[in-house]
Amino acid sequence: MIVVERVEELRARCDEARGAGKSVGLVPTMGFFHAGHRSLMGAARQATDFLVVTLFVNPTQFGPNEDLAAYPRDLEGDAAAAEAERVDVLFVPSVDEMYPHGAPRTVVHVAGLTEGLCGAARPVHFDGVTTVVTKLFSIVGPSTAFFGRKDFQQLAVIRRMTADLDLPVDVRGCPLVREPDGVAMSSRNAYLDDDERIAARVLSRALREAGDRVLAGERRSDVIEAGVRDLVAAQPLVALEYVEVRDARTLEPRDALDGEVVLAVAAQVGRARLIDNVVLRVDGSHVEVDLGVPAGERGTRSVP
């Protein structure tokens, strides 16, 4: 594995790989790798010939009162993890390298899908994400890019952007990965103290119970959402920001569960803003509940 810091070197290496007939895979990340990131790298390693992982804590996707300065970093550990996943190039640009003219004048904005859910509390977030992902797609030229389903709204937004801009990239969603106690893997779990870490379990437990209710026949979104709200309210360390049933593709609100929907939550737990979701595929009385996958043996990192 080589570590690359410059845009033009990354572009040249990817051009060279494509020129040699290799398919290029891209896993964009903000680093501090956990088993979720590593599962993306594993999927990308299997599916593509030349694997680029980017590690960039992108300032434009953080709001003015968010955790940009505190965001956890561990370049040495990340490089070791990427090497273990047989990554070809780890790209670690500086902010100046990605934005040589200062704050970018050009923004890629996806209307509609970005306005609710996390977009309500984080109004600039998705513009930052879609703009930097457009840049990374352009520099790397991947045939396939891999994103985790924990950031479900991000995945839907990027799919829409890729389709709307005719970007020649297959955007692949990969399973949400959970800790043994059910908590969704997140770099931000590092912010939690012991009590908060235990309290955070209520989110995945509430989603699991919601899935059970749907399996038992409940189809009303407001009833499902109220169930989550009640469970989380009983946990004083967890301040629910939203719980919503949405269409899994368009992210439009859904009054009733039918077809593929996502039940998504966000909550503040101590210093950490956490998100989680369950995807529900409802076809008459047949229901699939997709809560993601447990972390495999390899690649887990214990959270402080």
Next chain:
Amino acid sequence: MIVVERVEELRARCDEARGAGKSVGLVPTMGFFHAGHRSLMGAARQATDFLVVTLFVNPTQFGPNEDLAAYPRDLEGDAAAAEAERVDVLFVPSVDEMYPHGAPRTVVHVAGLTEGLCGAARPVHFDGVTTVVTKLFSIVGPSTAFFGRKDFQQLAVIRRMTADLDLPVDVRGCPLVREPDGVAMSSRNAYLDDDERIAARVLSRALREAGDRVLAGERRSDVIEAGVRDLVAAQPLVALEYVEVRDARTLEPRDALDGEVVLAVAAQVGRARLIDNVVLRVDGSHVEVDLGVPAGERGTRSVP
């Protein structure tokens, strides 16, 4: 030359050309070709191996009260002109082909450069331009794309967008082309009746006289702008929208002429909104006045 109507066919043909080691050139247009368009095709034909000209009257770059429905069209004449310029592919997509999901959710926006000049009167225009150009860059994958300097602000905006999004395209500006009487070539000249067509000469004449004043030593932007304003005011068929001295690269206002600046005008003449400009390169007492080039013998089309 082949005429292509589908995005995926265009992409496949460009992929094939690149795969065969050819450089791909792109000339994006809205059709109704005049000598200006043909000079872009000529420059592209010389500089690249596989030449794609796109002809798409893009609805998203027209405001609600603009001339989308009236915009002149002549596919047969355009195909003959493109063939004569040895274009490889003429791409003529339908609106549905370019926007299969209806009005696009995703917009590429360039802040700053799009707010003044034509952006003041046409608030959605440049978002439409930058978004469709991003799509065309993505579909065609050109090494070089060619734009006329008549649309000077558009060229500056696209250059900035291309740099900000790391798009691997060399954006080349080509000379503004003028009719024998000095009027800038424009598809919208077709809207003018005989009296308006004669009246329209005042714009290029005012720019030429402004250039003469700069050659004679004048460096104050307000004096130069006032000179243009006075000349145009004497022509009742021409309603000046703006006249401004701007930095040629950033498009920021400039109080004095120094370095490379553009003196740009827009005016309504009958049903036609016309734009024109002169680029001035000022280095102490040395001045270059770039008013563009006269139409060559070949490829001119008489304007009704």
